[in-house]
Amino acid sequence: MSRWTGRWIEQWDPEDERFWDEGGGRRVALRNLVFSVLSEHIGFSIWSLWSVMVLFMGPAYHVDPAGKFFLVAMPTLVGGVLRVPYTFAVARFGGRNWTIASALLLLIPTVTASFVLKPGVSYSALMLVAALTGVGGGNFASSMTNINSFYPLREKGWALGLNAGGGNIGVAAIQLVGLLVIATAGAGHPRVVLAVYIPLIVVAATLAALYMDNLTTVKNDTGAAIDAAKDPHTWIMALLYVGTFGSFIGYSFAFGLVLQNQFGRTPLHAAYLTFIGPLLGSLIRPVGGRLADRFGGARITLVNFLAMAAATGVVVTASEQKSLGLFLPGFIALFVLSGLGNGSTYKMIPGIFHKKAEAKGLTGEAAAACGRRLSGASMGLIGAVGALGGVGINLAFRESFLNSHSGTPAFVSFLAYYGVCFAITWAVYLRRPSRTPAGEEQTTPTGTAAYAEV
Template sequence: MNRGLVQGRWIGHWEPEDPGFWERTGKKIANRNLWASILVEHVGFSVWTLWSVFVVFMGPEYGVDAAGKFFLGATATLVGAILRVPYTFAVARFGGRNWTVVSALLLLIPTIAAAFVLQPGTPYAVFVVMAALAGFGGGNFASSMTNINAFFPEGRKGTALGLNAGGGNLGVALIQLLALLTIATAGAGQPKILLMIYIPLIVVCAVVAAFSMENLSSVSNDKGAMKLALREKDTGIMSFLYIGTFGSSIGYSFAFGLVLQTQFGRTPLQAAAVTFIGPLLGSFIRPLGGYLADRLGGARVSQWNFVLMAVAALVCILASGADSLALFTLGFILLFVFSGIGNGSTYKMIPAIFRRQALGRIAAGAAEGPTMLHARRVSGAAIGLISAVGALGGLAINLAFRQSFAATKSGVPAFWAFLAFYLVCAVVTYRVYAKQKATVRAAPDRSALARV
């Protein structure tokens, strides 16, 4: 282990697929990096969704209507999605540990800036800029997942990535729960209390990452994997599917409270009392999606999960027609639950797809070591790209709700669009991945790993 950039620690030899190496050394190091990564990503998600919480606090005195509030959420989502591409590059350029520390400290920019401008009378354009700065928190996910993907062996990636993403997604539920407590105790006029909590927490996260994580030379020495990932058709297909899972979860996280206020006339306290439930359940259940994908195959789990998401959207449509708040809330929470499962299962599919390709090349006579390293390189880069495109689904959801309420004063047209999209995702998953058989048999003990 040598010293690296900004006094970082580097690991030159990393072979997680070697059972002996994994049990002796790899597992302990990988798990330590995983938990530190979860902490930073968790706070990143909280900062990314800050403005989904702040809009609940923004009463008539702020002069921002429902459409303007949906646009703030869309702005934060868009910037966070765009930043995921350079954040993925940053892992290869600076090292996973080094970039985790930097990305944590960058979260101080949107939080400290918001503390100065979050008050009535501030021009709407300034709020838009603040929402854009919150996008720093959205970039963390891509670099975190790319980094953690390299630490774990194939058979454990689904669970590890599910824990990493699920723990990160919990940041959405936590900040919404803290918003509920703030409104209940201090009133709807004190949103800056949240910033007083998160600014010192960000500093703690950076310190933990600095002392708990390492950089992998095998990742940092790879500067061309992104181009290789862009050439793979599976990168495009999985990006499309990830719009349906992660895009849904982050989009609904931004929109849930605002939809309850706009469509059902809920007060800030009434909306905040339930908005955290969906992200909370969706985050906790995400590792289950990864676990099921490890056991049953990610394509099979994802295919049926998209069908269930379509059913949940239909429940929201029926509840809107019946003006049933209870049924609508149930349907919306089910969307969070199924999007959480789908997040875990689709992410598991990404490294499995490229590993299956590698096993096919090995069976055809390619050298095992370089071929498997190539698969890890490409899948790590693909994860960053797919997470960036998938996050754009959150933008689409907020814009769909904005247009739906502007045109009809109801979210029903948006839910019909979501339902149709989930059914298309189910068909694509079945036709491209679930229908395929695991025909690669490079060795008896690898046949299970060839399944997507």
């Protein structure tokens, strides 16, 4: 592998098994994966910062529950929008270079929050600082696009699941830090959380500079972006990703507020519980990718949405009965299932576009290259739409508590959405071919099970 100045790799062919196993490909990819996970982990923590900060905001801040739900929705909105340009930044600047830059950008919201967050601050100032943390949400798109280029199709489910899962754990990590600070220093010291993360951001950027690589083979392709945007599978997968990742990030940001408003928990009691769901959902994500590698992402995704609907039914019952003992296992199950579905849906994306390339008559490396081209372009769009699902969840909770003083109406709407996702997954990716009167199969773009293995 020849390099240019600044850790650039000129030749990269992970689909070549000899290159991968004997030529050092696996080792280089793994090294980049490790430090990509670290940077993305810190990014997710900063993106989730306000799910923790609202626990420190007592009556002196004069922000009501509806205002807090809107406050935690703002980073999700900005992060979702930023995922599109962050996807293209990898090819423009290089995966290593952009990892360094995107990590350093996290200093802006953390340093700003350390000056702004204090009783008496205006709500508009809080909203602005919360919006700045959206840069942490963009990290996911660039990280996933970068790692997608390093790994062969046969291992993408595991690699992308591990990369995303390690990042997702950042949500639970900052909530654990918040719990520790509230339990020791008290709810009047939110700056301690920021003091923990500012040096970690510098460490992540430094390690990326020392140990990551850029790939010259990754180039921005405006045509690929246009083709991906025109392909219906991009938007179908975006809808499914709203159901999985949108649920994960939306619930992660809202969990503490739901516990306080639905069940009257104190900030400390809420902090004791909020990290559990995001932690389990993050840890299970690579398992979802591995199961998708083995059994097919569409099959795992279908079963997962059915299970999410069942878990939501439990949560609705618990919400109506005001039973925290029933609510917690049901809601935590939703976190676990959303994490599992995150892994399986993201595995589907490269598989779908690889299948489409083969349907055009391409084989071998030509099919793989075509699949990488379109899947890489589509990931930014799919990730952005999926993140915006988190905005929808927090706004749904806001309206639900405003109008009925309960989260039940919001959960009912989520249950309906999971039902829609189940139907779409079956109809588009798993439905058996229709047959002619003579018993011959009719092959149509959506009427086949050709994508069952993706």
